[in-house]
Amino acid sequence: MKIAVCIKRVPDMEGRFRIAGDGKSVDETGVKFDMSDFDGYAVEAALQITEKQGGEVVVVAVGPDTVQETLRKALSMGAARAVHLKADAVPPDGLAVARALAAELKDGAFDLVLFGKIALDTSAGVVGPMTAELLDLPCVSAASRLEVASGKGTARRELEGAYEMLAFPLPAVVSIDEGIARPRYPSLKGIMAAKKKPLDVKPAQLGEARIAVEKMALPPERGAGRIVGEGPAAVPELVRLLQTEAKVL
Amino acid sequence: MANILAFAEARGGELRKVALEAVTAARTLADATGGGEVHALLVGAPGIAAKAAALGEHGADVVVVVEHPGFERYNPEATAALAAERVRAGAVRAAIFPYSAHGRDLAPRVAAKLGAPIAADVTSIAAQGDALVVTHPGYTGKVIATLKVTGSPVVLSLRAGAVAPEQRPKAGRVETAPPVGDPSASRVVVTELAQGSATKLDLGEAPVIVSGGRGLKAPENFRLVEELAAAFGNAAVGATRAVTDEGWRPHADQIGQTGRWVQPQLYVAVGISGAIQHIAGMRNSRTIVAINKDKEAPIFKVADYGIVGDALEIVPVLTEAVRKAKQGA
């Protein structure tokens, strides 16, 4: 089983963001970066499959040189090799990113290409299904369970208040939802081994981007809330506020 | 003349609320860009045509109905092929999909087939000359991006709840169309659809959400949360990851960065600490109430109203008070 996993380097979502001076981007000073959450689940899912069935995991990232750090992390988790598709920046147009990924993946003879359900910065969830279309491969998005064997796959997808089971032939593209597997931490041995694993660098063939960021802003602050009171005795006042002030009851 | 296509999502033969939201958004955009037509695309098993009228009432000039047994369950490949074809055939400037589980799957496929740009999970849509300008909460809702999308056609997916369905009746002329290709020949097949209980309101649609966290102490205490939700009458029950990890609640109920993103009128957080990953999924709720025994819990920083104390004591009293208030109303 040969599996490719597309991974993105994104800012740590823990802290507060500041908007940069251009008003169009996030100020990156002092911000930590890491592999996007869902991409970590995808790497873990790929490793578990190849550990059981044999094969190798190849990780691919589009972006500036800094993405190599993220690729190395995946290598230290156990991926066999990495491809850096070099670009000055990742455009906000998912189709451009999908084009670059599809160009790299198309002749790779992969049985499975995995994505995260969404990247946490763009919070879009479009690059996986778009890459699948460009490669003309069957695609399941947001799989919360995935099984692959003898040329076939089954998956589960969570819906609003329901779920569905899907069947598909390999090769295929699958984007990964959280439920699937907790990503492992790289071991010291893994980190040492990763330094010697191959990391190819190629130019990203992004093409034209037709989405541009006009502005970025922080959402309006929530007005400072108040503690209505303590214990069950505070309930009548809460209900009064919900009725008269918030008007939701 | 710029026509706008709205994907009218249905499940199990019923229209979903997000279908009406998409049609409403399409009507507003069509009117703002020179009064083109709104084409609603309604795809389903034979019989789905009966749902066309509601789409006309919400502003569709044309309802394109495609019935085929192969659309009994969601059929991603055949539906994407069909939607792309309708965009081409209908002189469509923009295609609007719900940002739902199925819309998230479908919209990028359609965009790629058309070679069109896609702006996902948008909360507003406006025209600016030849371009469309949309807003989209990115960075787990912590940054609001304004994006300019150029070219035609373009694909947009609309966040659930961002646009309220509005009745603006138009002709809703039904046009029956055949599928593109054979829907029974799709490579990706949905083999089973497991519905949640019919009475259970979906988290994305419920005006009120009552969520429970580890502070409830034991799975059986979720009964208290369910009773509070029942007292509101229009509430769904959510949970934190701590709780879904424990198996107290199904994963589908999880709210947060790696679960559902919701924005109800009222969000009641019971025994929830307010971890950043949880807040990512509920910070856009209109009014937030928190009940937590620790007055330093971070949830109180985003809550409009808080009660400090033992949820196991407070919630039953609140349930009774809400029940009374609802009866009085």
Ligand SMILES: Cc1cc2nc3c(=O)[nH]c(=O)nc-3n(C[C@H](O)[C@H](O)[C@H](O)COP(=O)(O)OP(=O)(O)OC[C@H]3O[C@@H](n4cnc5c(N)ncnc54)[C@H](O)[C@@H]3O)c2cc1C
């Ligand atoms: C990558 C990643 C993704 C994540 N995604 C999500 C996500 O999508 N959604 C999510 O929810 N979490 C997510 N988490 C987990 C998150 O960090 C928190 O661990 C989780 O939200 C905590 O859940 P909790 O509030 O129920 O539990 P706790 O943090 O344990 O809080 C329990 C709270 O209950 C209070 N309490 C205790 N007893 C009582 C009582 N008797 N009455 C009233 N209050 C009481 C306590 O004071 C405490 O504040 C994620 C974490 C990571 C690392």
Ligand SMILES: Nc1ncnc2c1ncn2[C@@H]1O[C@H](COP(=O)(O)O)[C@@H](O)[C@H]1O
């Ligand atoms: N720059 C990138 N490099 C590699 N993979 C990416 C990149 N951007 C997005 N992806 C993949 O596409 C998924 C969805 O991204 P998005 O559509 O931006 O939400 C991510 O989880 C990654 O798997």
